[in-house]
Amino acid sequence: MSTTGTTGTDDEAALVHRGADLLRFATAGSVDDGKSTLIGRLLLDSKTVFEDQLASVERASRDRGDEYTNLALLTDGLRAEREQGITIDVAYRYFATPRRKFIIADTPGHVQYTRNMVTGASTADLALVLVDARKGLVEQSRRHAFLATLLQVPHLVLVVNKMDLVDFDEEVFRRIRDEFTDFAARLEVHDVQVVPVSALEGDNVVSRSARTPWYEGPSLLHHLENVHVAGDRNLVDTRFPVQYVIRPQSGRHRDYRGYAGQVAGGVLRPGDEVMVLPSGLTTRIAGIDTADGPVAEAFPPMSVVVRLEDELDVSRGDMVCRPHNAPTPTQDVDAMVCWMDESAPLAPGRKYAVKHTTRSARAVVKEVQYRLDTDTLHRDESADRLGLNDIGRVRLRTTTPLLADEYRRNRTTGGFVLVDEATNRTVGAGMITSA
Numbered sequence: 001m002s003t004t005g006t007t008g009t010d011d012e013a014a015l016v017h018r019g020a021d022l023l024r025f026a027t028a029g030s031v032d033d034g035k036s037t038l039i040g041r042l043l044l045d046s047k048t049v050f051e052d053q054l055a056s057v058e059r060a061s062r063d064r065g066d067e068y069t070n071l072a073l074l075t076d077g078l079r080a081e082r083e084q085g086i087t088i089d090v091a092y093r094y095f096a097t098p099r100r101k102f103i104i105a106d107t108p109g110h111v112q113y114t115r116n117m118v119t120g121a122s123t124a125d126l127a128l129v130l131v132d133a134r135k136g137l138v139e140q141s142r143r144h145a146f147l148a149t150l151l152q153v154p155h156l157v158l159v160v161n162k163m164d165l166v167d168f169d170e171e172v173f174r175r176i177r178d179e180f181t182d183f184a185a186r187l188e189v190h191d192v193q194v195v196p197v198s199a200l201e202g203d204n205v206v207s208r209s210a211r212t213p214w215y216e217g218p219s220l221l222h223h224l225e226n227v228h229v230a231g232d233r234n235l236v237d238t239r240f241p242v243q244y245v246i247r248p249q250s251g252r253h254r255d256y257r258g259y260a261g262q263v264a265g266g267v268l269r270p271g272d273e274v275m276v277l278p279s280g281l282t283t284r285i286a287g288i289d290t291a292d293g294p295v296a297e298a299f300p301p302m303s304v305v306v307r308l309e310d311e312l313d314v315s316r317g318d319m320v321c322r323p324h325n326a327p328t329p330t331q332d333v334d335a336m337v338c339w340m341d342e343s344a345p346l347a348p349g350r351k352y353a354v355k356h357t358t359r360s361a362r363a364v365v366k367e368v369q370y371r372l373d374t375d376t377l378h379r380d381e382s383a384d385r386l387g388l389n390d391i392g393r394v395r396l397r398t399t400t401p402l403l404a405d406e407y408r409r410n411r412t413t414g415g416f417v418l419v420d421e422a423t424n425r426t427v428g429a430g431m432i433t434s435a
C-alpha cells in the first residue's frame, strides 16, 4: 500500500524534481510526547490518509475504548507495516498539501535515538522536536536539538504538545519557549520556531486555534509549508561527484559519453569552464541531460548527466568543480563522528572503509581528540574511544585523497560514513570539520 499523497500535475512534478517545493523534516521526541499522534494529525488533516485506513483506525479506537479516534494508531500502523521483515531505523512517510510535498523521517525507538536521529536528520531541512507541555524541556529535548544543529539542519521547530492538558495556559508555553530559546542561542542555528499545539484535538496543527488567542505565530503546518529552504542550498561552490560514466557500447548513441550524478553544490550550465578532480584537467560543459531532456542549468539536488567538451579520463568518484573553486584533495581528515556500532568502539589504530560522496577509500583512526557530552556540551579530552551513540572529534588518515569540503559549508561533500569491512555495516557517520 502506498501512503504517497495526491498525484500532482506535470508542473508540480518538475518542481519536485528540482526540490523547490519539497520539505524533508525529521521528528524527535521522548516517549509519549505525542509524536505519532502529531504525525497522524498531519496526515489526516492534509487528507493524505485513505478512507479505508481511517475507517480501520476508527474501528480499532472504538475497540480499545478510546474516546477519540486514536491517530497514533494511524502512524504506528504505517510504521509496523514498514517494519515487517526488515530492520528499519528510520521510517519515511509522505504527505502533500497544494503548496508542498513533505517527507517525514520518523525515528521510532528510543534506545538508539542518536543513531536513528543522525540517519533521519542528516538530509533534513527542518527538525521538529516535540515536548509535553506538562513536562517542559527534558534532557532528550536538548540532546535532539543539539544533534539537529550538529547535523546542520537549518530550521528547528519546538512543538509544545498537549496544551489541552495545561488549559492552553500562556504562562506554561512562555516558560518553555524562553528556556528553549536560551538554550538554542548556544547552538548553531538561525531559525527557531516554537508552536503550542494539541496534536490530539488539532489546535494549531493545521490552522490557528481560538483557544490560544495569545499566540501570534503560524500553525505548525503553515510554518512547514512556508519555511524558506531554497536559500539553504549551497549554490556557490560547484560540486558534481560522478556516480556513473554513461557510454553506450553500440547503436546510434555509441558516440555519447556523459557523467551521471547528483549535483551536490553550485549551479552548472552548458559553456561553463570546469575542472575535474583528481586529474585537475579543465574543459567546458557541453550539455546537461535529464530523463526529461536537456536542461539549461542544474543545481542541488538535481540528478543529471553532464557532457563535457573534451574527452577526459573521468571515472566514478571523480568530481566536477570550477577551476578556482575546488576542494583540496586531502588524506588527513578531522571530523565529528557519531558512532553507531554496538559491537566495538571506534579507537585509534582501527581501520574502516570510508564512503564519501561517490568515492570509497580506507581510513585508519589516528586519534580521538575528545568526546562530546551532548547534554552539557562539555568536551571530554581524556576520552580515547567512542562507544555506541557517542559523538566526538576524530582524526583520520585515508589511503586515497578525499575531495572534501567542510560539513558546515556543504552537507554532502562534507559528510561521510564509516563501514566495517568485515561485516559491511555502517558503523559511523562523520561531519568534516577541516580537510
Ligand SMILES: Nc1nc2c(ncn2[C@@H]2O[C@H](COP(=O)(O)OP(=O)(O)OP(=O)(O)O)[C@@H](O)[C@H]2O)c(=O)[nH]1
Binding pocket: 029, 030, 031, 032, 033, 034, 035, 036, 037, 038, 072, 108, 161, 162, 163, 164, 165, 197, 198, 199, 200, 201
Ligand atoms: N491530551 C492530549 N493527549 C495527547 C496529545 N497528543 C498525544 N496525546 C496522548 O499521549 C499518548 C502518547 O501519544 P503517542 O502519539 O503515542 O506518543 P509518541 O510520542 O508517538 O510515542 P511513541 O509510541 O513512543 O512514538 C497517547 O495516549 C495520546 O493519545 C495531546 O495533544 N493532548
